[in-house]
Amino acid sequence: MGLTEVVSGLSDNPYFGAGFGLFGLGAVTAMARKGSQVGMIMFRRHCMTTVEVTCKDKSYNWLLQWITSRGARRTQHLSVDTSFVESDSGKITTKYDFQPSVGIHLMNYQNVWIRVERTREQRMMDPWETIQLTTLGNHKALFASMLEEAREMVMAEHRGKTVMYTVLGTEWRQFGLPRQRRPIESVVLDANVSRDLVQDVREFLDSSDWYRQRGIPYRRGYLLHGPPGCGKSSFISALAGELEFSIAVLNLSDRSMSDDRLNYRLADAPTNSIILLEDIDAAFVNRETNPQLEAAYQGLNRVTFSGLLNAIDGVTSSEGRVIFMTTNYLDRLDPALIRPGRVDLKQYIGHCSESQLLEMFDRFYPDAKAGQAAEFAHSVASENVDVSAAQVQGYFMFFKNDPNLALSNAWRLTRSTQ
Template sequence: MALKPVPVQADISLSDKASFFDSLKENPYFSAGFGLVGIGAGLSLLKRGTAFSYTLLQKRFTVSLEIVSRDKSYDWTLKWINSHLKQRARHISVETFFQKNDKNQRVATSFSFAPSVGVHFFKYKSNWIRAERVRETMVDRNTGSPVETLKLTTLGTKTDIFQDMLLQARQSALSEQSGKTLIYHAGLGGDWGLFGWPKDKRPFKSVVLDDGIAENMKNDILDFLKSSKWYYERGIPYRRGYLLYGPPGCGKTSFITALAATIEHDIAILNLSDRGLTDDRLNVLFARAPLNSIILLEDIDAAFGSRDIVKNNPTAYQGFSPLTLSGLLNALDGVASSEGRIVIMTTNYVDRLDPALIRPGRVDVKQFIGYATRSQIERMFNNFYPNTHHGISHEFANKLIALNRNFSSAQIQGFFMLHKNDPNSALQNCDSYFNKF
């Protein structure tokens, strides 16, 4: 019978284990690898600790303000920051614009500087502020410019410093626009944008309408602006609509410009014939209209005709804007229509307008602005030639009235421009000039 071999178990003593680890220590490759792992682990812990400490520092001991370029205060803040950076900023961006010189009324070129994309530091009221301007790849549909973000960070726990900065930036920007009327237009992105540069405010007396019209309109709007409480207490929607109608060239648009300057409002022009204007977009534009502005709908008859016309000729308005009359009516006084709004419509053909568009509640005041009357002609003459005896203006008006024709304010003003500094020449040549019409 064969004997099975019995396995021999090796007994490793403690002294052998110690010698094994000692040999690993003496191995240069093992020692180097273990050291690198230790250093890497240490650096990783240090990095995490630094990041954690920085995040904790930001949350506990700093405050930040983020402004996107779509916000109205973005440009104000950039210009204000540049005034505080002064000569310390090494990287700046420039915007070139043109403005009239107050002395000679000639157009001059000006430059507006702002911090460029990147990080900048400046001091405000003993506080160091970090300003980071970031430019995104996304494009703003209203301006066509890249979307930007401005982030301001400073030590502290309160945001009062940022509120103070924004108020100063706003005040500085408004001081530059003092005495100006801003014109807004509807952009492609469904929001409002500035159209051109701010315009000098037009004097109210520079637009001569028939007796009492201008003053009555101005007083009505001023009464509306101070009657919000009266409207709310009686449950009446706080908005006002006006319709100016009459022949072309009689001063409708000019009067609106002068009226806006008098009540210190801007003008937001809305083109209803825009092919990209839909009912939904119109509602958004009405809701986002600039504060303290008049919404101007010029030549409203060109966008819509009476429903009787469309009924008799269904193809009469094909190819026009996708905006519907129902959409405009809802924007004017629907459930979602905005409050505190002034809308002025103009038309040369009031008979073409749908009765539903100009009913009370949508149009509160209808004002006819027609051809020049005797009183208008005399006052226009006196405006152009203020140092002339009033008897000449009376004689000039008599000559035009004797022609037994209708003349617009634009026609009379065009004639005065030919004799800017010579009232006697204007009186002598008016017959031959106006007989052409």
């Protein structure tokens, strides 16, 4: 019997024509579709391995960099990530990193083919991204090896460098390219200031058990204050390199920053990082001495003063945290902000002393004749003029390779500050 005869017979059947046949076909079709869906689910569950990594996970950026350089490096569907860095000297460095774009890519890792799907959707203010890795068979160990290799690759790139982080939207993001670590000896501070600060931070990092045994919150705050250009920010950068830490910069003037967001950002700051609040006096004023100025500042920031205090040492504040604040004007800070528990150590970093001038000359001109450094330091210090480390360094730049000219023209340095 042919297909035409079957169709003709069905059309002549009174039950089929009454709708029972159409209902039956629909039921069979629905069951077949449902069966195929269940079968696909069972196949994926037992015969496939899928790993999803979201942009909130620490390993997301590691995996994306690894896929770019080693995994799907031959893909022709790319998106660009541009890094733009301007150094203090004005030199601009631009780097273009191409990454697999949103969509599906295929790659081979350890002789196993892996389907890579990168997706992006808009949620609230920031895009939400995921990377989904799928392969046939049970390959949990394969993906664990891949993530570890991605971590090691990124860590190798950052080894010997200091990574800067800033808050972008609702999360910490790396800012610019990793910088070469600055030797702690390159920042010349007065007397034993540098040594004492480094020793204090190291002692804190090694004393977690001591804090917990005594029920003391395990966190420490530092305030560096003094005139501009004297080495506050430079020391923090060098300290991060000495400790092999990163620096997480918080901008309290950011209009997208609120009390809740500040609390979350302090809680999920990158591990092994120094949290830096620069020019804290520019964000809040002393309520006792400047009540009118405080009223003028209200509304400019979404972060309130009480919100900042609670984020630093409130009941929800995180532990194991090192915070550095800097200011040029100590008298403008509210006493509640710099009380013990929020600021545990205050350190003044001022204009260059004679010993600083001598050490800076020696470091800048290691081949200078004996006695020239002392003569230069005494010549500048005898003028009783305040000079900052930045001014001295800028002066030395005019005579990069000639200590004799730097010594004979020392009067120019003191005259330029008057």
